[in-house]
Amino acid sequence: MYRYDEFDAAFVADRLNQFSDQVQRRLSGELTEEQFRIHRLMNGVYLQLHAYMLRIAIPYGTLSPRQLRKLAHIARRYDKGFGHFTTRQNIQFNWPALKDIPEILGELASVEMHAIQTSGNCIRNVTADHFAGAAADEIEDPRPYAEILRQWSSIHPEFTYLPRKFKLALSGSPHDRAAIQVHDIGYQLVKNDKGETGFAVYVGGGLGRTPMVGHKIRDFLPTKDLLAYTQAIVRVYNLEGRRDNKYKARIKILVHEKGFEAMRAAVEAEFEADKSELLALPQSEVERISAYFAPPALPERAAQSQALETRRASDHAFAAFVDVNVSKHRQAGYGLLTISLKPIGGIPGDATAEQMELVAELAEKFGHDEIRVSHEQNLVLPHVALDDLPAVYDALAAQGLATANAGLISDIISCPGMDYCSLATARSIPVAQRISERFADGPRAKDIGGMKIKISGCINACGHHHVGHIGILGLERKGVETYQLTLGGSGDESCTLGDITGPGFSYEDVVDAIETVVDTYIGLRSTPDEDFLSAYRRVGMAPFKKALYERDSGSEI
């Protein structure tokens, strides 16, 4: 993985000094809270319901064991013993004291981590496919480009006061696991007919209160133009994006109001006009940075693992774990292991310090020192030998980390909602917990098959509910929580926004409503292999609406 050179280390140290100075000036009253706010946000410090929250970047979701151990240490020393992995490949600590934050940032700097631009109206932590560098279907590892974008966007003098936050995501595979089409800019690595690598570029996607799927603005952008083209998009946005209303300030609204063709013309004109070549990526530089991401030398192994098969034959729970949580690696004899942070009835994305340390240790022993954080709020060991899976499984099970539900109905994305967030209009974590308990990770969950449930506690959509196969949005009507359902959303390469079923459901009834949707799907699927999303796309809303509202569980809103 990427290692800081002298320059990078000096940069982070610089930034830490700068922020410590700002904290000092705030404490002495030189900066007003409004003036300080923007600086604390740009260094990942949020004010939440109960306390400050510190959001730390895990660029493109890649972590070393040493870094994960440091996060465990921070959880234990400065927080209540756990951290929360988010949908944007960040980790949040919900209980740090403001006075400790410069010290925490110093600890992070010692392992080449920071909280820069995890918040604020700037270019945010750059995210990428969590299976990067290991997936069987990958064209090229997107992370070197993500790292280049991370560097270029850090404390960018021109783009630090954008109209609103700005999110970049990259995918290196045709199957999009990074939800790039709901980002401000999404980059998809592709090959052209000459066999050269470049990017298909999407612009103007986003969720929040006005969800939009991104438009493809370029079919093929040569990799050398990555920064120059990104600069052109962000510059057009910086100059033209709305600043009169923060709910209309994202680039998606500019694209929508200006019109996509006009937006494309403006971006292309800006890109053409920039003759400087200063941002052209030299091939040698791409190669130098790519070398940091070179795949580990994985010894050759048989495609079939005897150890795994023997254990599988005698242990149902292990068999289910392997079937559900292990994805195809590009090298025979290895697997990509998803470690679910969605224990049945637990809080999605939470991990204790002990759990983090265990995962760090497993990565060292069995995982070639690599850990990934997925936008689905899980951890991933990207290179595990199939032969080692029994040992890994036993160790995980001992720490409550062997839930066999990756990609199943109880692998729920949920925002913090009313439990932590001051903007929430409803609880979301407890709804996730109840759904998880209802369906669990047993044979029923497996029979239901691939299913993404996503829950947000207000229209800001941090839980990505619009792109959930089933989306749940918690609202408040006359002082009562009500939950709106959407069906058929998807954040992958076939990106679509879900359709609203109709009136919402009460906190009590929402889990029954989900069950109705699930049972309806089971009843109408053409074969057990037809997953929920495909079935919904085939039959549409009607049967689900009928099942939901021609019984008494729906309460009018």
Place this chain on the structure above:
Amino acid sequence: MPLYKNGSFVQDQWTTIPEGEAMSPAGHVIVPLTWWQAERQAFDDSHVPIGVRIDPGIAIDDFIADLSRFALIALVIPKFQDGRAYSTARLLRERHGFKGELRAVGEVLIDQIQPMLRCGFDAFEITDPVTQAALETGRVPGVTHFYQPGVNEAPKAGARPWLRQAGR
């Protein structure tokens, strides 16, 4: 208005003419763009150094053809969170080769000075007393390592051609 330029507070050689105020075209005045556009004939005949004030939202294309007429451009920052002028400044310097004074006016705060310098501003009208006090001590907070080229910054030797290092 205290004017900060080249590392210290200096005497302002320019007079800013507020919107709507009448005056005869003379040298060293900063006038709103619309005012200049309406009176350009008079200015053309007089050949005096002239400055224009550009409100955010005015596209560069609206005045770029006349760039050579301006000795000074004042870009208005209505609120410090409004980042449009940063792009305008870079475009004026890098793309259009503007060599005159590029002045930031409006809500210019201490933490914005360094990014503004990097985008090509070279003069700052300071209204915020805290910012003024800080600048008087000669302290411009910021960082010294940059991941992007800035205006008038020489590249740092090394593999990434866009890296820059401040010589502080």
